[in-house]
Amino acid sequence: MVLEGQRKNIDPILSIVAKRFSKIHPNILTWVSLLFAFIAGAFFYLSTPEHEPYNHYLYLASFFVFLNGLFDALDGKVAKMMKKTSAKGDFLDHALDRYSDVFMVGGLALSAWCRPSIGLIAIIGMLLTSYMGTQSQAIGYKRNYSGLLGRADRLLLLMIFPIAQHILLYYKIDIPGMISLLELVLLYFAIVGNITALQRFYSTLKRL
Numbered sequence: 001m002v003l004e005g006q007r008k009n010i011d012p013i014l015s016i017v018a019k020r021f022s023k024i025h026p027n028i029l030t031w032v033s034l035l036f037a038f039i040a041g042a043f044f045y046l047s048t049p050e051h052e053p054y055n056h057y058l059y060l061a062s063f064f065v066f067l068n069g070l071f072d073a074l075d076g077k078v079a080k081m082m083k084k085t086s087a088k089g090d091f092l093d094h095a096l097d098r099y100s101d102v103f104m105v106g107g108l109a110l111s112a113w114c115r116p117s118i119g120l121i122a123i124i125g126m127l128l129t130s131y132m133g134t135q136s137q138a139i140g141y142k143r144n145y146s147g148l149l150g151r152a153d154r155l156l157l158l159m160i161f162p163i164a165q166h167i168l169l170y171y172k173i174d175i176p177g178m179i180s181l182l183e184l185v186l187l188y189f190a191i192v193g194n195i196t197a198l199q200r201f202y203s204t205l206k207r208l
Contacts, residue, residue: 017070018077026079030093033071037100040064041107044162048112049180053170058162061107065162068100069155094134097151101126104158105189113165113182122186125193126154132200139204146203147196154189161185 021029043061052058075093079085105126109119129147136144165181168174175181 014073014077015081018074018081021074021078022081024078026075026082026084027089027092029071029075029078030089030096033068033075034096034100034103036064036067036071037103040068040158041103041105044104044107044113045111049169052166056166058166062159062162065104065155065158068104069152069159072097072100094130098127098130101130101151101154105154105186108158108182109186111182113180114186115183118183118186118190122189122193125190125195125197128197129193129200132197132204136200136204136207139208141204141207144200144204147199149189149192149196154193157185157188 040061043057043064047055047057047061072093075089076085079089102123105119105123108114109116109123129149130151133144136142161181161184168181175184179187
């Protein structure tokens with residue numbers, strides 16, 4: 001997981017931001033992150049190659065993906081600062097993260113940018129990756145964050161590549177092979193996401 005090793009570098013900045021939200025219950029931040037994911041998915045779904053140069057929906061989708069990731073990180077940080085960490089909050093966070101992932105990737109999978117078959121495999125890999133990570137904890141080991149493609153990596157790609165796709169479209173730069181840049185991202189999710197799920201499956205199996 002590329003971004004997992006950067007947590008220590010990001011943590012001081014996140015702590016500063018979390019202090020500004022310390023009066024808000026962390027569960028509210030979790031629900032707000034879900035709302036941002038839904039809005040991001042809606043903008044992905046509504047965006048089309050024909051109208052994107054004028055309505056900038058991909059820019060907006062990227063922005064709301066960023067907000068989802070930010071508030072998803074803040075809820076846990078605020079919970080620790082307020083000493084309100086709980087099993088209920090942890091469960092809520094991870095359950096709503098899965099809905100958030102489906103909203104964002106699903107919106108893109110059903111959009112004009114991608115073939116539904118690729119989007120479906122991407123969603124399967126994404127959900128299996130998360131399941132393998134939490135199932136490791138369910139059987140008595142720590143949560144498994146290993147593998148090539150974690151949630152933070154997916155969010156970063158969903159922030160960068162929609163902007164890149166808009167720029168390519170605006171300057172009328174085509175990608176060879178009749179495939180959009182966003183479809184390439186979902187193809188990457190489909191392949192590497194399922195590989196990551198298998199990596200977590202194998203590493204947990206070795207512990208047993």
